[in-house]
Amino acid sequence: MNAPAVQTHSTFDASEAAAACRAPVLRLSAVAKRYRMYRSDLDRLLEIVTGRPRHQDVTALSGIDLTVGHGEVLGIVGRNGAGKSTLLKLAAGLIPPSSGELTVNGRVAAILELGAAFHPDMSGRENVYLQAAIAGLERPEIDAVFAEIAAFADIGHFIERPVKTYSSGMSARLAFAVATAIDPHILIIDEALSVGDGAFARKSFDRIMAFRDAGKTILFCSHSLYHVEAMCDRVLWLHQGRAIALGATEEVLREYQAALDRLAIAAGCMDDRPEPAPGETQPPGRLVSVEASVDGVRGAPVRLRSGEACLSIHARFWVDPKLSAPTLGVGIQTVAQQPICGAISLHDGVQVHRDPSGFGQVTLRFPNIPLLKGLYSMHVYLLCERALHIYDRVVVERAVDVDQPGLSLGIGVISVPHRWSQD
Amino acid sequence: MRARALATALPRATADGLIRPLAALWQQRLLLALLLRREIVGRTSGTLFRAGWLLIGPALQVLAFWFLLDVVLRVRLPGHVVFLDYFLLGILAWFLVVEVLQRALGIFAEQAALYQRGDFPLVLLPLLPLVMATLVHGTLYLVVSTLLLGIGALPAAAAVLGLLFLLLLPASYLLAVLGHFLRDLRQLLPFLLTMGLYVTPILYTPDMLPAPLRPWLILNPFADIMALIHHLLQDMPVTIGNWLRPLTLWLALLGPAWLLFRRSEPHLRETL
Numbered sequence: 001m002n003a004p005a006v007q008t009h010s011t012f013d014a015s016e017a018a019a020a021c022r023a024p025v026l027r028l029s030a031v032a033k034r035y036r037m038y039r040s041d042l043d044r045l046l047e048i049v050t051g052r053p054r055h056q057d058v059t060a061l062s063g064i065d066l067t068v069g070h071g072e073v074l075g076i077v078g079r080n081g082a083g084k085s086t087l088l089k090l091a092a093g094l095i096p097p098s099s100g101e102l103t104v105n106g107r108v109a110a111i112l113e114l115g116a117a118f119h120p121d122m123s124g125r126e127n128v129y130l131q132a133a134i135a136g137l138e139r140p141e142i143d144a145v146f147a148e149i150a151a152f153a154d155i156g157h158f159i160e161r162p163v164k165t166y167s168s169g170m171s172a173r174l175a176f177a178v179a180t181a182i183d184p185h186i187l188i189i190d191e192a193l194s195v196g197d198g199a200f201a202r203k204s205f206d207r208i209m210a211f212r213d214a215g216k217t218i219l220f221c222s223h224s225l226y227h228v229e230a231m232c233d234r235v236l237w238l239h240q241g242r243a244i245a246l247g248a249t250e251e252v253l254r255e256y257q258a259a260l261d262r263l264a265i266a267a268g269c270m271d272d273r274p275e276p277a278p279g280e281t282q283p284p285g286r287l288v289s290v291e292a293s294v295d296g297v298r299g300a301p302v303r304l305r306s307g308e309a310c311l312s313i314h315a316r317f318w319v320d321p322k323l324s325a326p327t328l329g330v331g332i333q334t335v336a337q338q339p340i341c342g343a344i345s346l347h348d349g350v351q352v353h354r355d356p357s358g359f360g361q362v363t364l365r366f367p368n369i370p371l372l373k374g375l376y377s378m379h380v381y382l383l384c385e386r387a388l389h390i391y392d393r394v395v396v397e398r399a400v401d402v403d404q405p406g407l408s409l410g411i412g413v414i415s416v417p418h419r420w421s422q423d
Numbered sequence: 424m425r426a427r428a429l430a431t432a433l434p435r436a437t438a439d440g441l442i443r444p445l446a447a448l449w450q451q452r453l454l455l456a457l458l459l460r461r462e463i464v465g466r467t468s469g470t471l472f473r474a475g476w477l478l479i480g481p482a483l484q485v486l487a488f489w490f491l492l493d494v495v496l497r498v499r500l501p502g503h504v505v506f507l508d509y510f511l512l513g514i515l516a517w518f519l520v521v522e523v524l525q526r527a528l529g530i531f532a533e534q535a536a537l538y539q540r541g542d543f544p545l546v547l548l549p550l551l552p553l554v555m556a557t558l559v560h561g562t563l564y565l566v567v568s569t570l571l572l573g574i575g576a577l578p579a580a581a582a583v584l585g586l587l588f589l590l591l592l593p594a595s596y597l598l599a600v601l602g603h604f605l606r607d608l609r610q611l612l613p614f615l616l617t618m619g620l621y622v623t624p625i626l627y628t629p630d631m632l633p634a635p636l637r638p639w640l641i642l643n644p645f646a647d648i649m650a651l652i653h654h655l656l657q658d659m660p661v662t663i664g665n666w667l668r669p670l671t672l673w674l675a676l677l678g679p680a681w682l683l684f685r686r687s688e689p690h691l692r693e694t695l
Binding site for chain 1 (some may be wrong): 453454457458460461464465468469536537539541542543600601603604605606683686687689690692693
């Protein structure tokens with residue numbers, strides 16, 4: 001077995017920082033991680049004492065070569081058990097590699113399990129100091145950032161009360177504030193884009209985006225391909241501990257999505273489809289109503305003839321007036337949840353307007369919509385101004401019933417312009 | 424081959440087993456202080472007297488022993504030493520030892536949330552029960568020593584605490600690892616400690632033991648430690664063996680305990 005090597009540098013001086021701008025922030029060379037499985041803890045202890053192996057290896061990662069540069073945002077995708085969390089833990093220094101070489105240049109902040117290490121009987125303030133000290137900050141440094149942490153978490157006088165009196169959202173807010181307040185060179189995020197309640201979820205998301213804009217290196221692991229695509233410069237696709245692809249975001253995600261689709265079709269379901277961020281109790285925006293109409297006639301479902309009618313989707317929404325104007329997104333899917341088509345106002349260059357109280361209404365029209373015979377569902381999203389953070393989502397199953405003359409089932413779901421000829 | 428490698432590593436590990444924990448104690452003093460605070464809050468949260476219970480608990484135990492041995496049984500020692508002084512200075516030191524050994528056994532399991540989700544210096548954890556017990560029981564020890572023997576006894580009492588801290592250092596690392604992977608020890612230790620109290624000259628002096636039993640005391644390192652404590656504080660007689668036996672055992676444990684801890688570090692982080 002190769003001797004694993006891990007090098008981390010948690011403090012920088014000015015010259016090192018300048019050098020770091022040129023040097024890779026994270027480098028993995030032929031890195032593998034094997035977890036040791038034992039029949040009992042006694043076997044583990046005997047192996048530690050005697051040095052004689054008494055375990056079976058379970059490979060979590062193998063042959064990973066990866067270099068992440070300064071200011072790069074790397075997305076990591078893969079199904080459950082692909083090795084994503086193991087890779088993040090290696091980068092965060094929580095576990096050593098079994099073989100290969102791992103080099104980390106800079107201070108790492110990992111948002112893995114928010115609030116898990118908080119002590120319920122200690123106050124928020126005491127927990128902040130403890131977590132910051134664990135992250136390597138000295139007392140004057142913690143004193144300096146404490147006010148900012150408290151302000152960002154925005155939990156008021158609760159900061160002086162025991163954490164056991166917090167709601168789960170408050171606890172997560174405080175944990176997120178601590179994790180991101182230590183000015184890391186590398187930020188590791190594992191499915192933590194939506195933290196606490198709706199307003200804070202957006203706030204936390206904005207802070208992550210600010211990290212990106214400030215040129216910090218981010219490792220971002222998520223099942224939400226939408227977020228990965230929106231944030232990442234490159235994507236690493238892991239499958240069963242191996243790197244399947246590493247490259248440009250669009251390219252890798254296309255391949256990954258295709259693989260997911262193949263799996264879903266084979267399984268007859270879509271249970272591994274990426275889900276939007278977890279639900280929010282107090283979203284900063286919501287969809288008030290969603291309706292479909294065909295040539296001005298509303299219904300549930302609306303009925304139309306393929307290629308002959310204009311399908312309109314009307315969405316009425318409310319977004320906190322203090323926030324920027326939102327983005328609306330609409331998707332049409334088959335009843336088997338196969339996406340067919342859609343549109344996002346931001347990407348179409350459409351500015352969505354609201355009245356001063358925050359209410360607004362948009363209509364998306366599909367003239368002569370070329371859907372083929374069948375039932376279709378309608379997915380409407382209310383998103384932030386950057387079309388990244390989901391405020392609300394409404395799914396109307398079997399919203400559109402398409403009819404067409406002649407036989408059509410089994411030849412697809414959409415009719416593209418075509419012409420027959422015979423030479 | 425392995426034996427040769429071990430023989431090469433042991434001298435270095437013996438030095439590291441003393442130096443590295445002490446260095447961590449200094450370098451990570453803020454984190455350690457916060458962990459101590461966490462420990463105190465966790466143990467006394469919701470009680471009326473809060474952290475006061477850390478001192479009240481052992482003080483009440485001392486009171487109970489005093490009532491039984493001095494008031495009810497009227498135990499008296501031969502010679503000039505007052506039994507109550509002898510007993511209190513021994514039992515309080517014993518409480519410290521018990522606290523360290525018991526808490527060390529479960530420290531890695533108790534604090535798993537700290538090191539399995541963050542880059543936490545594991546070297547601090549076995550120090551936590553040691554520092555905690557020294558602070559709590561040490562405070563009581565200094566107070567009681569002063570009350571019994573006068574203010575002049577303070578340096579000697581502080582020396583006793585320092586001695587106990589250093590002697591218990593390898594034991595704390597050793598038990599922290601063994602207790603994590605061999606949890607049966609946590610069931611067995613209370614019995615062993617109860618037996619330890621009876622076979623260690625705390626409730627009696629060595630010369631109160633029947634003559635045929637006295638030679639067996641050399642097998643009990645705590646008997647030597649008690650002899651040293653009473654020598655330092657009460658000027659009771661001590662032999663060179665009382666110094667050499669615990670010192671030898673301490674030196675013999677430092678290296679293996681440190682090696683065991685270092686080898687178990689990746690295992691501790693992986694045991695999810």
